[in-house]
Every structure is written in C-alpha cells, then in structure tokens.
Amino acid sequence: MMAHQTTPVATQADTSLQRPWKARWSQIAVNAAAVFTLSAAIIHFFVVPEHFQEYLLYGLFFIAAGIAQAGLALALVIVPSRRLYIAGLAGSLGMVALWMISRTVGLPFGPNGAWRPEMVGMPDIIASLLELVAALFFLRLIVRRSQQRAFPPGRVVLATVPLVLLATLLTYLGADAGSHDMPVAFNAAPAVAGHPSTSVTQLTEAADAHGPIKTFTLAAQAARIGGHEAWTYNGTVPGPELRVTQGDRVRVTLVNHLPVSTTIHWHGIRVPNADDGVAGITQNAVAPGASYTYSFVAEDAGTYWYHSHQDTMNQIDQGLYGTLIVEPSGGHVPEAHDYTVLLHTTPGGSSIAVNGSTTGLHLAARPGEEVRLRLINAVPPSMNGGPEAPVLLGAPYRVVALDGHDLNQPQMLGPERLPLGIGQRADVVFTMPASGAVRLVDTELQGQPSPIERFFTPPLPLKDVVTIGDGPVAATNDLSHLPIFDLTHYGVPTTDPVATAQFAATYPVVLATTPGFHDGRIELVHTINGQASPNVPPITVREGQVVRLHIVNETGEYHPMHLHGHIFSVLARNGQPIVGSPIHLDSILVGPHSTWDVAFLADNPGIWMFHCHVLLHASFGMSMTVNYVGITTPFEMGSRSGNVPE
Ligand code: C2O
Ligand code: CU
Numbered sequence: 075m076m077a078h079q080t081t082p083v084a085t086q087a088d089t090s091l092q093r094p095w096k097a098r099w100s101q102i103a104v105n106a107a108a109v110f111t112l113s114a115a116i117i118h119f120f121v122v123p124e125h126f127q128e129y130l131l132y133g134l135f136f137i138a139a140g141i142a143q144a145g146l147a148l149a150l151v152i153v154p155s156r157r158l159y160i161a162g163l164a165g166s167l168g169m170v171a172l173w174m175i176s177r178t179v180g181l182p183f184g185p186n187g188a189w190r191p192e193m194v195g196m197p198d199i200i201a202s203l204l205e206l207v208a209a210l211f212f213l214r215l216i217v218r219r220s221q222q223r224a225f226p227p228g229r230v231v232l233a234t235v236p237l238v239l240l241a242t243l244l245t246y247l248g249a250d251a252g253s254h255d256m257p258v259a260f261n262a263a264p265a266v267a268g269h270p271s272t273s274v275t276q277l278t279e280a281a282d283a284h285g286p287i288k289t290f291t292l293a294a295q296a297a298r299i300g301g302h303e304a305w306t307y308n309g310t311v312p313g314p315e316l317r318v319t320q321g322d323r324v325r326v327t328l329v330n331h332l333p334v335s336t337t338i339h340w341h342g343i344r345v346p347n348a349d350d351g352v353a354g355i356t357q358n359a360v361a362p363g364a365s366y367t368y369s370f371v372a373e374d375a376g377t378y379w380y381h382s383h384q385d386t387m388n389q390i391d392q393g394l395y396g397t398l399i400v401e402p403s404g405g406h407v408p409e410a411h412d413y414t415v416l417l418h419t420t421p422g423g424s425s426i427a428v429n430g431s432t433t434g435l436h437l438a439a440r441p442g443e444e445v446r447l448r449l450i451n452a453v454p455p456s457m458n459g460g461p462e463a464p465v466l467l468g469a470p471y472r473v474v475a476l477d478g479h480d481l482n483q484p485q486m487l488g489p490e491r492l493p494l495g496i497g498q499r500a501d502v503v504f505t506m507p508a509s510g511a512v513r514l515v516d517t518e519l520q521g522q523p524s525p526i527e528r529f530f531t532p533p534l535p536l537k538d539v540v541t542i543g544d545g546p547v548a549a550t551n552d553l554s555h556l557p558i559f560d561l562t563h564y565g566v567p568t569t570d571p572v573a574t575a576q577f578a579a580t581y582p583v584v585l586a587t588t589p590g591f592h593d594g595r596i597e598l599v600h601t602i603n604g605q606a607s608p609n610v611p612p613i614t615v616r617e618g619q620v621v622r623l624h625i626v627n628e629t630g631e632y633h634p635m636h637l638h639g640h641i642f643s644v645l646a647r648n649g650q651p652i653v654g655s656p657i658h659l660d661s662i663l664v665g666p667h668s669t670w671d672v673a674f675l676a677d678n679p680g681i682w683m684f685h686c687h688v689l690l691h692a693s694f695g696m697s698m699t700v701n702y703v704g705i706t707t708p709f710e711m712g713s714r715s716g717n718v719p720e
Contacts (some may be wrong), residue, residue, distance in 0.1 A: 085529070100215060105234045107211035108150040108161060113241040114169070114204040115143035117248035121197055124258055129184065139169065155214065163212035166205040173202045200248035204241070255568035259714045260608040262355050262699045263681045265706040269410065274356050274707045277347040277680050279369045285321040288707070290314075292338065294394060295331040296383075300432070303390035304421035305332055311430055312416055312452075313396030320375040322401040327367045328360055332660040335359035335716060338368060339383035340398060341497060341636070342478055342660040345370035347680025350638055353384035354709050354717030355681050355699065368586075374641075375402040376478020377448040377499040379416070385718045387454075387689035393421040395452055400478075409446040409503055413437050415540055417462055417494075417516060418452040425454060426516060428539045439506045439543045446503050447514065447540070450493035455688055461498075461632050461663060463491035464539070465556060468512035468548050471504035475520050476561060479641065479658035485564040490559045493519055495634025495663040511547045514540040518552065519632070555607075562647050565655025572675050573643040573656060578619035583635070585664065585686070586628040590668035599688065606695025607720065608711060613684070613700045615676040622673045627664045633691060636661040637674065637700065645671040661687055676700075681707050683719065693720040 118140035126133030146162055175181060177198070180189040265271050292307040292314070299311055307313025318324055328338050337359050339351035349368045351510050353359035360366045381395035406412065410485070420427050430437045439445050451462045472484040473492065477499050492500055504512065516539050541547065583602060590599045602610045615621050621647070627633055639659060644657040647670050662670055685697035697720055712718045 084200050095584045099109055100218075101230050102233045102237075103211045103215050104150050104154045105230070106237045107159075107208045108147040109214070109234075109238050109241045110204045110208040110211070110576040111143045111150070111166070112434075113245040113248070114166075114201045115140045115147065116209070116245050117197055117201040117204070118143065120249040131183065133473045141528065148658035159212045162216075163209055163216065166209035166212065169205045170209070173198055186532065197248045202620070204244060204248075206481065209709045232271035254255070259710045259712045260354075260399050261707060261710045262299050262612065263701050263706045265708070271704050271706040272679070274347045274681055274709075277705070278349065279323070279346050279371060283323055283371045285323050285371060286319075287325060288318045288322045289325045289327075290316055291327045291329060292396075293329045293331055294336050296333075299393070299421055302421045303392075305389060307394065307396055308477055311393035311395075311421055312418060313394070315397045315399060315414060316380070319400045319401050319405075321374055322372050322400075323369065323379050324372050325367060325369050327365055329365045330362055331359045333362055334389075335361050336382050336385055336389060336394065337366070337384045338380050339638070340368070340370065340378065340380050342376075342378040342499070343370070343398065343400065344373060344639055344641070345582065345679055347639060347678070347682070350680065350682070351383050352638070352683055352719050354715060354719050355683065356710030358715060359384040359717050372400045372480060375400045376475060376480075377414070377450060377501055378478055379450050379452065379497075379499070381452070383683075383719055386720055387693050390452070390500045390689060391421070391423050391454070397448075397450055399448065407446055411437070411439050411443060411445045412448070413446065413542075414450065415462070416423065416450045417456065417539065422453065424702060426539070429478050435540045437540060437542045438699060439512075440506045441506050441543070443516070444503060445505045445512075446501055447542075447543055448499065448501050448549050449492070450718040451496055454496055454690065455632065456518070461493050461495040461560065461634065463493045463517045463519045465489050465491050465515050465517060465553055466502060466504065466512065467515060467550065468510060469504040469507050471502045473500055473559065473564065474503045475499075475501035476657060477641075477661060478667060481565040481566045481657070482655035484564060484655065487559070488555045488557075489553075491517055491519070492559045493663055495661060495687060496634060496689075497634055497636050497661045498659075498663060506543050510543070510545040512542040512652075513547050513550075515550055515553060519558070522715060561644070561654075562631040562652040563648065563654050569654060570643050570656035572620055572673050573645055575673065575675070577622040577673060578616070580622040580624055581613050583623050583625045583684075584628060585626065585633050587631075587694075600691045602698050603697055605686075607697040610695075610698035612681075612698060614703060615700060617676055619676045620673055622671060622675060625662070625664050625670045625672065627666060627668055630666045632666065632688070633664045633686040633693070633696065634661045635664055635684065637684045639678045639680060640674045640676070640682065640700075642672040642674040645673055647671075664680065676702065680703055681705055685720070689720065 119285060122133055122136045125136050149158055176192050182188050184190060295306055295309060297304050297309045299308045304311050330336055337351040337353045337357060347356055348354040349370045379395060380398050380399040382389035386458045397416050399414060416429050418427055420432060425432050449464060453459055453462050467489055470486045470488060472486055474481060474484055586601050587598050599606050625635060641658045641660060644652055648668055662672055665672055679702040682700045684700050685692045711719055
C-alpha cells in the first residue's frame, strides 16, 4: 500500500481496483452494501417461521431471499465485481418494489387473497430501508465518479465500523420486532383431538327463558359528526340508549355498513359467552355488509354500556358505543327522574362530551324532586393517566350503585370526587335543593406520569358537564382538594356469600410495564404476570368455584381491570379489608402501586376476557382470559382471521 495521494488523477476508463485510493473508497462502499444486505437477510430469516404459518409461498420466498442476500453479502467481500453490484442493485430494488406493491395495491396472490394489501410492520420497514441503502451503495459502485477524494488507509476501517454498528442496531430492531410480531393466528382455548369439549358457540341463552322479547337493530355506519368522520350506531355518537326491563329477552341485530369488521360487547352485563361479542374468542368479527344477532336475558338490573370489541381502541375512539339500562323488574327506579350521563370523547378524541354534547347538558328537575344520575365513563385517560373523577355540587348525594350493583345503605356525601375508570359506572341520587341548580363537574385524577408526558398533555380543563334544574349555581374554585370517594369505607356491611366463601384458589395478577416490542411495534409493553397478550397464561377455573384474584399494580398508572361475564366482590385494598357495604363490580380501578383482592363465583362457563380497560394498555398487552375447563373456541385472533379483540 502506498501513501495517500492528494491530487486525484483518475480517468473514467479505469475500472479496475488497482488504484489504491479508489480501492479504498470502493471498499467502504462494498463493505456498506454487504453489511446492509446481510442485515436484511437476517431479518428475513427471523420472519420465516411467521410467514410459513401465514402462507407457504411466503415462507419459501423469505428463505430463498435470505439465502440469496447472505450469499451476495459474502461474495461482495470475497470477490467484488461490477456484475455483483448490478445483481445487488437489481435484487435490492426488486425486494423494495415487491414490498411497496404488497403493502399498497397487493400482489396477485398472498395470505389474504389476490390484490389484498398487507399490513405494514416494523420488520418489513426496516428490511426495506436496509435494502434501499444497500441499493444506493450498489448504484455508486456501478456509476463511478472520476473526482474522488483519496483516503488514508485507516479510513476504510473507520468508515466501516459505524456502518456495522448501525446495521447491527437495525438488524436487532427488525429481528426483535419480527419475532414479537402480531401473531398470525392465536387460539385462546383450542380444542384438542380426543378430548371432548364444549365450544363457546354452544353457550347461548337458556332454552327455557320466557321473558318478554325486546328487539333492537344497531346499524354500524359512518357519519360526519362535528366535522369529523365518525363510526356510529344508527348515525349518532353515542349510539341509541337501549332501555330494557330486568328479565327481558334482548335481541340486538348488528348490521355492519362500515368498511371494516366489527362486533358488539355488552359491558358489565352477564350474557351467555356466545353473545359476549369478542372478536377472535366468542365470534368472528362481523364483516362489512354482514349482520349478527346477539341474544341474552337481562338478568341484572343496572347501568351498563355496549361497545365494539374488534380493534376496540380505534373503534371506541371513532364512536362505536352506547348505553344499556336495565330497569328493575318491578318497573322504574323510585326516583322522579332517571337520567343517563355518559361521559365520552368526541370522535377522534379531541374533547370531552356528555351524551353527545360538547357544550354541557341541561336536565330538568324541580325543587324537592329526587334525581338519579347514571354516570358512565367512556373517556380514555389522557397521557396523565388518571381516570375521570366527576363531582356533584349543589346538593348532598348518595352513591346508590357501582357498576350497576346496588350498595347497602349508602350514606349521604358532601362534594367528593368520584373516580371512574373508563368502563366504570356509578348511580348517584340526590334531592333537588329548594332553590338553585345542581351541577356535575368533571375533574381528572392524576396518575404518576413522567415530566415529559405531563409537559405534552396538560390535564383537560375542568368542565361543567351537566346542570340539573334551574337557578343560580355554586361557584367552583379549585376542586382538586376535595375528598376522593372511597368505596372501601362506604355504606353498611351485610352478607356477601362470595366474599366469605372458601376460595378454590388465589391467582396473582401482576400489572407492570417494560419498554420493548409487541405486535411488531416498539412500545411500553403492558404486561400481566410478566407476559403481554396473547402470551399471558389464562386463569383456569371450574364452574362453581369461587376464585380470588390478588391484583398488584407495579406501575404509576391507573388500570381499570375489567372481567367479562362475571361480577366480582371486592375484598381488600392494600391488604386492608373493606369495611362498608359489599361492593360488586365488573371493573376495578387499580391505582398506582396499589393492590386489590377480589373474588368471583365462576357461574358462567366460557372463555372470558380480563383486561385493562384503558384500551391503549390493553393493545399494549395488558389483556388475558379466564378459561373454564372443558370449554374451547373455534375462533382465532391474529392477522389470518383479522380478529383483533383489543
Ligand atoms: Cu368494555 Cu372487554 O370491555
Ligand atoms: Cu391500564
């Protein structure tokens, strides 16, 4: 090797690698092309198993592509030649082109059928990026420029090392994302040949039910609301209120006019498993143009809601939810006024609304009359992480029910903030004062967000969401110092057979977060017992057992944990048994770094979701199932079926 030369004297005609300064430059380019091609090859090897599951041809293709790219990389280092550069350029651009076509218009064949675009994921973005960069180096090697600066020999190494580091990082990201990709197919409770089992599809409404039939049709359809494209039931957000009487046989036909598949889940009410509406567990998501009828007996009076359970986070955000009120079998509740107050966000999530209104709601009531407000929270928490905490001002009140279930002898309360995680409900009752109006003001509890999160998402301003009656209203100052309602010390104890039963087992449910990969994305993965869905081992129960859950929140966030199809009795918070009324819930708000013990009677066979109702957390992995022994499902989640329950 000779010393470096400061005056380039290259000629176009010279294509050999004899000139030392040129050799050095090409060497860097050759090394770079080889390193990036090898990285793409490694990522392709990592996605082979998944592609085999998805589509045989793709599995074979990615093995072939991986081998070809690894071979090319090796050949580039050992026997670089112009021919190889041309082959490399054609191959790399070909791969990128195939990727772009498959993700936009689709290929004439593929896992989803001909001309059906596939989903874009982290591994394929990174592999294509690597191929594109390699292609640029190949191009430079083919089209050599005459005016090149000379390099001292050490430069080759100096330039190659960071390239290798960068490629290693990208390979790691792509390969790790590829091996934590959204599963192609996952069955929460597969049937096993030779083991007799009952399919969830057989778990339908009892044949001997005989209450009056109440029929509804909910058409899932797009509409423009407040300048936003919304997804609605029957054209409104929220969808129509379904009001039935305890004991009614409810029939709801979902007609899907949306461009995407969807379902309806009946949140909090105990329905037969086949009618639970969870895509990929209790049914296939209802395709565009198709319909599906849900049937169940409204056994429990109370305040409930319904919402899509397919691509739930998005579909709720777009507007697919409504309220379900079951009036007691004797008829109406005793209060003169029975109002539903659904807190939610406008489609797209930009502002808080109540029953569809962003300018507040006015409800009629005269002095001396009793009013029941059925509060339902469907507001996803902001980045601050805290749940809504509405406050009633202007009259003392009682919290008569939580999650639809009556409390025993609830006492009168002064103004207190009533924490409601998304999905939770509270019925409050008060008497209209002799003069003046009563107001419901929404506040938000604070989680323990990082300073950065706090900076980017200031809490939503206090909102006067509902005014009841007419006349002057009390001024609101800072409400953040008001006491927070505590369900562990409220009402009067009475017997609760579930809370005092012999527990068949106690299962830990440890909630935590860890940065990593989930569904092919970099996320703050939300885990239960160290795993993210669908890999959280289910809790297995037998019909008739009373099972205790010991829920531990290791995070600084609030997690409203919701169990489908069951009601649980609250036993203790942070080890302290509850001292007031028995509390029966379907969702428990687990605050930062706290623990709750709850117990439920396994009286509704099926495969039931148990998940955080902060749907972002659920989509980040905080979701699992409670499986009854002997029950299996024919449905699967994942990209093959298109069922995405979170
Ligand atoms: Cu409100 Cu799994 O649902
Ligand atoms: Cu959560």
